[in-house]
Amino acid sequence: MDLLEGERTQAPAEVEQSGRQEKVPLIELQVREYIGTFLWLGFLLALTASVKVPLDSSPKAAAVSISKAPWVFGAIQWLLQQWPAWLSGWVLPLLSMAVLFTLPWWGQKVGKMWVWIIFLILSLVWVGLTFLYMFMG
Secondary structure, eight states: OOOOGGGSOOOOHHHHHHHSOOOOOHHHHHHHHHHHHHHHHHHHHHHHHHSOOOOSOOTTOSOOSSOOOOGGGHHHHHHHHHSOHHIIIIIHHHHHHHHHHTHHHHHHHHOHHHHHHHHHHHHHHHHHHHHHHHHHO
16 A cells, blocks of 8 residues: 555654765756866966976077977877878877767776776877877977
């Protein structure tokens, strides 16, 4: 027999709070996440504005044979020096972004561990290309 809404027995407040943590509404979690994101982005913007990044060019140089980018874009710069511009400037960055955007979907299909492995491999490739750019010139 189904009990009506008013006939259900209520547990004492001490019993309900003893074993469970208080649930936070979803909207409050989203607001916390937004605040944290904007604070972090503000910190990163202030940090990047305060750091002077050289572009490896000298006013004494008569001609610069290769244009240099800041180290952040070192991987793309190295790829542009080695491969055709359409491949290294458009196809590979868009392909890597597409893989990153589809990681949540892959997490449901193949499992979270494989998604983390794919993300780690992509990150290590990017860092490796950046180091190649920095140290191999």
